Amino acid sequence: MRIADLDGRRVAVWGFGREGRAAITAIRSRLPQLPLTLFCSDAETTSAQSFDPSLVVRGHEPDAIALSSFDVVVKSPGISAYKPALVVAREAGVCITSGTSLWFAERPDARVVAITGTKGKSTTTALLAHLARSLGVRTALAGNIGMPLLELADAEAELWAIELSSFQTADAGPVELGVITSLYEEHLDWHGSRERYIADKLKLADVSRQLLVNAGQPYLLERTAVHPHRRLFGQVEGWHVTGGFIRRGAQQVFDISRLRAPGEHNALNACAALTALEAMGFDAVVAAESLASFRPLPHRLQPLGERDGFAWINDSISTTPQATLAALATLEGRPVTVIVGGHDRGLDWSDFVAAMKAHAPHAIVAQGANGPRIARALRDAGVQVEEMADLAAAVACARKITPVGGTILLSPGAPSFDQFHDYADRGRHFAEMAGFEAHDIVGIEGLGVA
Secondary structure (H helix, E strand, O other): OOHHHHOOOOEEEEOOOHHHHHHHHHHHHHOOOOOEEEEOOHHHHHHHHHHOOOOEEEOOOOOHHHHOOOOEEEEOOOOOOOOHHHHHHHHOOOEEEEHHHHHHHHOOOOOEEEEEOOOOHHHHHHHHHHHHHHOOOOEEEEEOOOEOHHHHOOOOOOEEEEEOOOOOHHHOOOEEEEEEOOOOOOOHHHHOOHHHHHHHHHHHHHOEEEEEEEOOOHHHHHHOOOOOOEEEEOOOOOEEEEOOEEEEOOEEEEEHHHOOOOOHHHHHHHHHHHHHHHHOOOOHHHHHHHHHHOOOOOOOOEEEEEEOOEEEEEOOOOOOHHHHHHHHHOOOOOOEEEEEOOOOOOOOOHHHHHHHHHOOOOEEEEOOOOHHHHHHHHHHOOOOOEEOOOHHHHHHHHHHHOOOOOEEEEOOOOOOOOOOOOHHHHHHHHHHHHOOOHHHOOOOOOOEEO
């Protein structure tokens, strides 16, 4: 469905975050006279009316009856597609769409690399844009990474590097290349089950002419084996990491010690981006040299600096236990106190507990809503852990138990919503608690077209 197809229909927008505002702006630019209703929170009604005085603003969550009074509902990604009200409205004939879906309908000829995955998708997307631009390719960087696609509804680019969350993959396509960086359980509260989360992620494969997946994940390989044009990254025949180098087959291309984004997992993200660039017909070997100038994204193993005798690292983006394990692996050999815990989405922490039983860091501090559950599991396994109520108390505890010269790592393995607006808000607060200026943590560079 294109935006022009909304003409003459009863249309509602659900959500007044950046995605919702982008949808309103894009619809208004093409259909200025179309009546629009906005569903948002009560706290947002005043700002919503100021944003567009012609909106009919309803400051509450709609039920199925309210939704069924419209022909089309444009929902924001954070609103679960499986909410009962949406399910009932859809069954009643209401078209449920999104900004992502509208953009793809508007731009069917765009050369798109759509990237998803439980972890690594943001860095891989930004790396792809950085590499392509180093070759002089006019590239758009957008999507879940921080710029809604509809904000670029009229932009022109030779290549589109688009990050899609699991909330958006069902709305995409067709795309020239789909990339799945990794697959673990996450966002179970939105999807309702692990199986549905995986199925939603894999919907990207269905609309991708070519598909690129991580060779190091057997389950992902199994689930995508039938794709007729599948490529792999992380295998010795292609772009992979071994012996401290990024290699293309036997060719030694780039020393990973030159990467400013630490960890072998980031080197593997670079392999994904290089393989994607190559799949789109560009010279990835030439582009690889520009990896050295790529700046790590904020809140992703971000070194904040040293304060009070400690090194502080902000990995607030970590929202799964597997991500925390990856963060700890990059700090092997250093005395580390790791702060874990946050909003409880019911994820399985057994792999984390097993890893800590085998090889724990200097100290573990569990905090937040699921802190007690994590702490209990660790203690049952014989692993020592400190338990604190919230992040502020956890940081204070870490200061006391970390040796001078040690590292204090925030890598929660859980979402932030128990205490903060989002992971970036949590990361900024952590920086302030450590004694740094939160405004120095800038947003993601390079969004938009360049």
